[in-house]
Amino acid sequence: MQRMDGITARERVRDVWGARTPFDRGHAWPDRVDIALAEGVAEDDVDAWVQSACVLCSNGCGCDIAVKDGRMVGIRGRADDPVNRGRLGPKGLFASWKGMENGDRLTTPLVREGGELVPASWDDAMDRVARRSRELLDEVGPLSHGFYTSGQLFLEEYYALAVIGKAGVGTPHMDGNTRLCTATAAAALKETFGADGQPAVYEDIDECDAMFLYGHNMAATQTVAWARVLDRLAGPNPPLIVAVDPRSTAVARRADVHLAINPGTNLALMHALVREVLERGWTDDDYLAAHTIGLDELRGQIEEWTPERAAEVCGIRADDIREAARIFGTSRRVLSTVLQGFYQSAQATAASCQVNNLHLLRGMIGRPGAGILQMNGQPTAQNNRECGADGDLPGFRNWENQAHIDELATLWGVDSLKIPHWAEPTHAMQLFRYVEQGSIRFLWISATNPAVSLPQLPRIREILGSSDAFLVVQDLYLTETAEFADVVLPAAGWGEKTGTFTNTTRTVHLSEKAVDPPGEARSDLDIFLDYARRMDFRRLDGEPLIDWTGPEDVYRAWQECSRGRPCDYTGISYDDLRAEGAVRWPRREGETESVDRLYSDAQFPTRREQCETYGHDLLTGAVLDEPTFAALNPDGRAILKSAPYSGPHEPPDDEYPLRFTTGRSAYHFHTRTKTGRARELVEAAPSVWVEMAETDAAARGLAEGDVVEVRSRRGRLVAPVRISAIAPAAVFAPFHYGYWDAPEDAAEPHPTAANELTITEWDPVSKQPVFKTAAVRVERVRDPS
Numbered sequence: 001m002q003r004m005d006g007i008t009a010r011e012r013v014r015d016v017w018g019a020r021t022p023f024d025r026g027h028a029w030p031d032r033v034d035i036a037l038a039e040g041v042a043e044d045d046v047d048a049w050v051q052s053a054c055v056l057c058s059n060g061c062g063c064d065i066a067v068k069d070g071r072m073v074g075i076r077g078r079a080d081d082p083v084n085r086g087r088l089g090p091k092g093l094f095a096s097w098k099g100m101e102n103g104d105r106l107t108t109p110l111v112r113e114g115g116e117l118v119p120a121s122w123d124d125a126m127d128r129v130a131r132r133s134r135e136l137l138d139e140v141g142p143l144s145h146g147f148y149t150s151g152q153l154f155l156e157e158y159y160a161l162a163v164i165g166k167a168g169v170g171t172p173h174m175d176g177n178t179r180l181c182t183a184t185a186a187a188a189l190k191e192t193f194g195a196d197g198q199p200a201v202y203e204d205i206d207e208c209d210a211m212f213l214y215g216h217n218m219a220a221t222q223t224v225a226w227a228r229v230l231d232r233l234a235g236p237n238p239p240l241i242v243a244v245d246p247r248s249t250a251v252a253r254r255a256d257v258h259l260a261i262n263p264g265t266n267l268a269l270m271h272a273l274v275r276e277v278l279e280r281g282w283t284d285d286d287y288l289a290a291h292t293i294g295l296d297e298l299r300g301q302i303e304e305w306t307p308e309r310a311a312e313v314c315g316i317r318a319d320d321i322r323e324a325a326r327i328f329g330t331s332r333r334v335l336s337t338v339l340q341g342f343y344q345s346a347q348a349t350a351a352s353c354q355v356n357n358l359h360l361l362r363g364m365i366g367r368p369g370a371g372i373l374q375m376n377g378q379p380t381a382q383n384n385r386e387c388g389a390d391g392d393l394p395g396f397r398n399w400e401n402q403a404h405i406d407e408l409a410t411l412w413g414v415d416s417l418k419i420p421h422w423a424e425p426t427h428a429m430q431l432f433r434y435v436e437q438g439s440i441r442f443l444w445i446s447a448t449n450p451a452v453s454l455p456q457l458p459r460i461r462e463i464l465g466s467s468d469a470f471l472v473v474q475d476l477y478l479t480e481t482a483e484f485a486d487v488v489l490p491a492a493g494w495g496e497k498t499g500t501f502t503n504t505t506r507t508v509h510l511s512e513k514a515v516d517p518p519g520e521a522r523s524d525l526d527i528f529l530d531y532a533r534r535m536d537f538r539r540l541d542g543e544p545l546i547d548w549t550g551p552e553d554v555y556r557a558w559q560e561c562s563r564g565r566p567c568d569y570t571g572i573s574y575d576d577l578r579a580e581g582a583v584r585w586p587r588r589e590g591e592t593e594s595v596d597r598l599y600s601d602a603q604f605p606t607r608r609e610q611c612e613t614y615g616h617d618l619l620t621g622a623v624l625d626e627p628t629f630a631a632l633n634p635d636g637r638a639i640l641k642s643a644p645y646s647g648p649h650e651p652p653d654d655e656y657p658l659r660f661t662t663g664r665s666a667y668h669f670h671t672r673t674k675t676g677r678a679r680e681l682v683e684a685a686p687s688v689w690v691e692m693a694e695t696d697a698a699a700r701g702l703a704e705g706d707v708v709e710v711r712s713r714r715g716r717l718v719a720p721v722r723i724s725a726i727a728p729a730a731v732f733a734p735f736h737y738g739y740w741d742a743p744e745d746a747a748e749p750h751p752t753a754a755n756e757l758t759i760t761e762w763d764p765v766s767k768q769p770v771f772k773t774a775a776v777r778v779e780r781v782r783d784p785s
């Protein structure tokens with residue numbers, strides 16, 4: 001066991017993944033306990049260590065919060081947690097607790113008076129919210145309401161919000177910023193396997209012979225998972241690594257094959273990889289025959305995609321595609337991970353389904369070292385998908401299946417017609433379009449900052465600023481979005497409330513309240529329950545729709561909702577979580593062991609009565625109806641699906657000759673609401689930058705550090721340039737940087753957010769916005785400042 005003793009915070013920030021603990025394939029990942037404490041506080045000074053898990057990425061590392069004198073003063077990884085074995089990355093070590101204690105937390109509700117936000121009592125603020133909501137429900141109906149939430153609340157909060165929105169208000173206009181980060185993960189899992197749910201587990205890193213990272217800069221996004229990979233690479237029998245990324249990331253630099261493809265061309269590459277595996281006969285034909293459908297259609301879609309053709313489209317060498325296919329086709333155990341490079345790009349679901357297809361072709365799923373992680377971005381995104389505060393129905397239910405709607409209606413005691421299910425639920429981009437058009441007139445935004453995170457920010461600012469919608473914003477801080485609100489509600493955050501959440505590998509943690517929130521801030525759950533009480537939502541029998549008083553009440557209700565569904569929580573209680581620390585779903589009532597890997601038995605939830613979707617046409621997004629699905633008759637088999645390649649929506653041209661793509665830094669999370677308030681992380685990555693290839697920089701007379709303007713058809717970004725090994729004609733900027741901490745004397749108010757440039761486009765199936773391809777031009781502004 002290693003501790004961070006003797007290592008300064010500054011060194012640990014620089015050494016993102018910490019000291020190596022090498023291990024061999026098939027062995028357990030050694031413990032290494034990381035700890036960070038406030039200056040002057042030693043471990044012995046801590047009054048209490050309170051069980052939790054980190055909420056700064058989808059890894060969900062188990063940890064304990066250090067409390068002294070009623071304040072959070074540090075954090076320590078839990079050595080017995082299967083997710084992290086004690087490790088924490090820079091964001092967890094510093095932003096988790098420091099991000100909560102800043103002096104500019106919201107401590108009282110604010111209401112808009114005479115154009116200004118002024119302090120108000122909770123009663124006044126919530127009365128305004130409930131009064132406007134009631135007026136609109138009476139005058140216009142439920143379609144006047146929209147709810148846009150997060151990937152950072154707790155399970156209980158999502159479930160309460162889902163019941164309020166779907167059974168209380170009755171609106172289909174509910175989504176989360178999970179649409180921006182994991183909608184494609186869910187869509188790809190549903191299309192192939194019939195329901196959401198991550199097939200693999202992190203222990204597969206310990207077991208695999210090869211890892212494929214598709215658009216997944218794991219070294220920056222899930223730094224602790226990457227430490228696990230680095231430890232395998234440092235030990236005997238290391239896995240081969242294949243990275244698909246236009247940038248030369250830390251992952252790409254460790255890769256045996258780095259496929260630096262042009263942004264937006266993922267599906268062309270995937271077609272070629274699938275074709276190679278089929279052509280070379282690297283398939284498990286018995287598995288395919290017994291457990292899949294759709295092979296002939298798949299063959300038809302990829303037959304023209306020779307490595308040479310894909311190489312031309314993707315801007316890479318055909319031999320590199322062949323080598324990647326050979327590694328996939330000849331390794332015994334391959335683990336694939338997929339993230340935003342695929343999810344936020346053109347034809348996101350089709351490309352991600354091809355990853356699933358590769359594994360099915362080889363029967364490589366559900367066994368140690370062989371599996372798929374269609375990764376999540378945010379820490380609690382999985383719970384939003386499970387609980388249905390986004391565009392899903394709770395418990396992975398199918399909006400086209402009347403029996404599923406009836407189950408929810410019985411559970412909630414309402415008429416099934418109350419629950420919107422006449423069409424696909426509204427996705428985030430459409431939700432904001434309805435606000436723009438004036439049909440949504442009450443918008444409640446919780447724990448997210450769309451004024452920085454949505455694409456095409458000039459338009460989003462216009463919508464938030466000029467629409468006549470009544471805007472409620474609930475957050476820890478006065479974010480760029482909260483500045484537009486009619487009512488701002490101060491929320492308690494991590495460590496200040498109790499609740500559960502589930503990481504990307506289905507691992508559930510309980511995060512206990514460690515300290516009181518500042519001022520009058522209240523948990524998001526308290527706020528939602530207060531709204532439900534004021535609105536007096538009722539069941540058919542006249543009883544209150546919601547009678548929960550705290551998180552464990554809600555959790556028990558959620559357990560019932562999950563009963564019999566793929567995400568069955570009925571065997572996971574708060575007490576189990578307290579005793580065991582981390583528990584995977586599914587675990588059914590009466591069971592004491594969880595299912596580790598899904599689909600070990602090759603039984604997929606594609607039966608008509610069971611599945612979460614009847615699927616889509618992956619090219620157009622057209623919804624397949626029940627008769628079409630019944631005719632396919634997958635009946636427990638996985639579905640090999642893809643689509644013809646069509647390429648990115650806004651290809652480069654003479655005026656905008658470069659391809660703009662956005663991404664992440666290891667030091668920041670989303671719009672830096674927390675990480676921007678941890679000094680160590682701010683010092684490590686203080687401001688936005690732009691990356692370009694050497695040839696592109698030279699063609700424009702640019703030297704390292706020169707300040708450039710990047711312009712698209714929608715806006716502009718001004719930042720210093722870094723010359724890097726990014727693919728030629730590609731331009732990268734991190735998307736974290738908004739304006740809350742911009743200098744007050746800034747000459748221009750909006751030049752530093754990457755989403756000033758991005759495009760209002762989305763994948764036709766997952767509806768995930770396309771952040772990874774926009775045509776831009778770059779011009780020099782001035783010398784380094």
Ligand code: SF4
Pocket residue numbers: 054055056057058059060061084087088089090091092093221222223224225
């Ligand atoms: S890897 Fe993710 S969950 Fe783990 S400490 Fe870092 S930010 Fe937190």
